[in-house]
Amino acid sequence: MQRIDAATIARRYFDPDLTPHARTPDTLDRYLRAMLDDLVQLALRNGSAALASHLKASIKQHGSAKLTAVTLRMVEQASSLAAAAPSPDHQVGLWFRPLVTKRLIGEGIDTLGRLVNFCNSHGGSWWRSMPRIGPHRARVLVAWLRRHEKDLGVTIDADVDTRPLTPALGLGNVVVIGGSIDAPQLAPFERLAIPTALSGEHGTNRARDFAFIRAEHDLSAVHAYLNRYRDRPPTLRAYTRELERLVLWLVIVRGVALSSMTVEDCEAFKDFLKSPTPTFVGPKRPRSSGRWRPFATNGLAPESQAYAVRAIRAAFAWLTSVRYLAGNPWHAVTDPVTVSRETQVQVERALPDALWTTVRAELDARCAGADLGGFTPNADEARQWRIARAAILLMGDSGLRRDEATHALRENLSLAQIKTKRNAKKVVKMKSAETNLKDDPKGGEEGAGDAEPVAVWALTVIGKRRKERTVPVSGAAIAALRAHWQDVGRDFEGPGARGPLIVPIVINGTDASIAKHGDDPAETGQAASAPYAPDALAHLARSAIHRIAGELLGEGVLSHNAHAKLMQTSAHAFRHTFGTRAVAREMPIDVVQRILGHASLQTTSIYVHAERNRMLNAAAQYYAGDQD
Incomplete structure (x- = not known):
């Protein structure tokens, strides 16, 4: 209708490998004309008497309906009355373009029901693992699924969108952690802010002498420690993981600043490592996702618990040596009991x-x-x-x-x-x-x-x-x-x-x-x-x-x-x-x-x-x- 040649349409909207009718401009032209004829027939059956009379007159005069932009919209509206409603067992190819269909099927998502389940299980970052499915296309797909929630009989979770995080108590992408144990507000270190009362600015274990680092609160001191490993990415990732778990637990579960920890707090965290609160546990998600959780679903092995204690003890030892902390409570804490295995490699x-x-x-x-x-x-x-x-x-x-x-x-x-x-x-x-x-x-x-x-x-x-x-x-x-x-x-x-x-x-x-x-x-x-x-x-x-x-x-x-x-x-x-x-x-x-x-x-x-x-x-x- 807009006088675009068939070759341009084929290149822009179709994939020849998935749609054989788009392999040549001639076959695509015949396909589109047949599609238009089908729309006209649906409009004749479902449209108003005035529209039907106009279409019949056009067909009689030209052999096929000649539509303007206005009449095309009228035909589309009339033909939509006969359209089927989407169903969870429908193949995605029935509703989405071939290129989108190809990317979804490549991830094992072949039906609308599986797409909804995938979105709900992965949250706002569901699209990141799919080539050529960017934030705009993901937003369009989620909006379409939301419009058809009643037909599909399922609901798209509220946080299934393209925003990295939806902080309830934060500014921009910075999240002030807190909340209750049952409904915590969690975030990784790079997006994390601590409430002032638990920031450690006046921690009971703060050293009174001149400190060697310019850290006014605990989070700044921890970042100073992690900065030592900026040239060793694997070590940096491992230590960041252990320390952010500790900080999140201290603020949300224990209600204690890092610079106010006692030996009793350390022992309590050791017990927490054995069995983390369910709200701290979840499948692996990108750190930019609002569904990121500090612990994986399969829990921590005793060896991993012991590693966490050693990593935290080393961090506290450094904070003590630079005179940010007055002492290291982890020195009085033993490592979790582990079994010396016959083989360390599987x-x-x-x-x-x-x-x-x-x-x-x-x-x-x-x-x-x-x-x-x-x-x-x-x-x-x-x-x-x-x-x-x-x-x-x-x-x-x-x-x-x-x-x-x-x-x-x-x-x-x-x-x-x-x-x-x-x-x-x-x-x-x-x-x-x-x-x-x-x-x-x-x-x-x-x-x-x-x-x-x-x-x-x-x-x-x-x-x-x-x-x-x-x-x-x-x-x-x-x-x-x-x-x-x-x-x-x-x-x-x-x-x-x-x-x-x-x-x-x-x-x-x-x-x-x-x-x-x-x-x-x-x-x-x-x-x-x-x-x-x-x-x-x-x-x-x-x-x-x-x-x-x-x-x-x-x-x-x-x-x-x-x-x-x-x-x-x-x-x-x-x-x-x-x-x-x-x-x-x-x-x-x-x-x-x-x-x-x-x-x-x-x-x-x-x-x-x-x-x-x-x-x-x-x-x-x-x-x-x-x-x-």
Whole structure:
């Protein structure tokens, strides 16, 4: 009606992969004309007599109804009388545009009922995990759901909007924490303000001498302490988590300022760590969400409780040393009782060799856009699969932690030439030690060939405790990185190749994302300027594995046990996969230790299953003898 050509309409409003009628301008033109005819027929049946008479006259004169902007609105109003009401079991594609439908289905939201449940469970930040669903589009979707609450038979929660926080007692995004234990007003440190009475300005444990920090109240003093770790993000996150839990508990539950804590308060907080109040507990949410809670739903293990006490004790010790506090009450508090475990690393999370091979083959197929049982990933999906593959191979073939994979840089990746001995093997001789040394002065190596150079990619990363180490990178991982760099328009082999090895292709349209990455790479055609956040990259890898697990189970390729194994797989499991496979292939244990960056060889030794299996086998024979 507005004289826009069909090609422009197809490009702006339709996705050819989801709507076959929009693949060419001619097919779309026929589709739109048929849509208009359907609207006219509905208007003839449901509209007024005057409108019906006008439409019939136009059809008689022109062969089809010629509508003006005014008559088009009249036709739309009349045809809407025959429209169906939305229902919770309706597919989202019946009501939303194809591009929106595609993003929702990608998150497993295929019906209106599931969309409502997803919004209610995630709150105002529900849209952040979905590519190309920004705050404006999210606001439109929520407004539509609210208009149809009566038809859907469900209610959208009041805080499902696009605002980061809705403070009841705050100014802007700053929240003055308080409220009751049953209905607390909570906020993370960066948005938190403490009531004046509990600010600690006149705390009973404040030192009377000159203080070495300019802190007028407790929150300022805590920030001064945390500022010491500004160059160590993982440590900063951990200490911030423990101290904000303490501050929130002190103000809301205990009603005591941090600088007025006594030993009795410390012991009470230890008990609180064992069983936090339900209103302090919730699923993981962004810190900008009004539904953020300081404790996760699965509670704190004894080891985590002990860590919290040690972290708080260290913070109080520093505040005492800079003469902000007169003394440290946590010195009189013992750590929670923990059990010294046989193994500190959950190696059972590692993927078996056959399952790891299957996962890699499935990743390659999806990255190549292969036909997967009637489903072929489109270009955008294939690019996302290539990001996931690069991350998974860096962790699974090089033993990197997710934080290390996130911050790995191209300038720290190089091709090294090393020399190896061809056909070298050890010959064990059944002789005495003296005979061995006399007959085999080279330590038992025979048949060693000439040294020949071998090229190996090496990556230098900064690991835990800010320790630098170098890890090998497989050829498959290098190929995956090259494919990812090609997707973002960067030259992996160029002389000036620098920057993060893995960067986003699509970002959320939030101010924080734009400030970190620049404009949306999908819109500008330029690569993002910053890497993923560790949690975001881990979520991408985990989602990829879960999709593979679901599809292979449906095809009958996976057993239920293998499916359960993949569904429990986290990003850290790929690191364990490398450790177990390296030991199984007889890589020296000290080499595995250096690659994984373990401080103790004892930690690495848990990957050596041979000794444990030998013990269990001997025990089984012993018990079998009792049965005889």
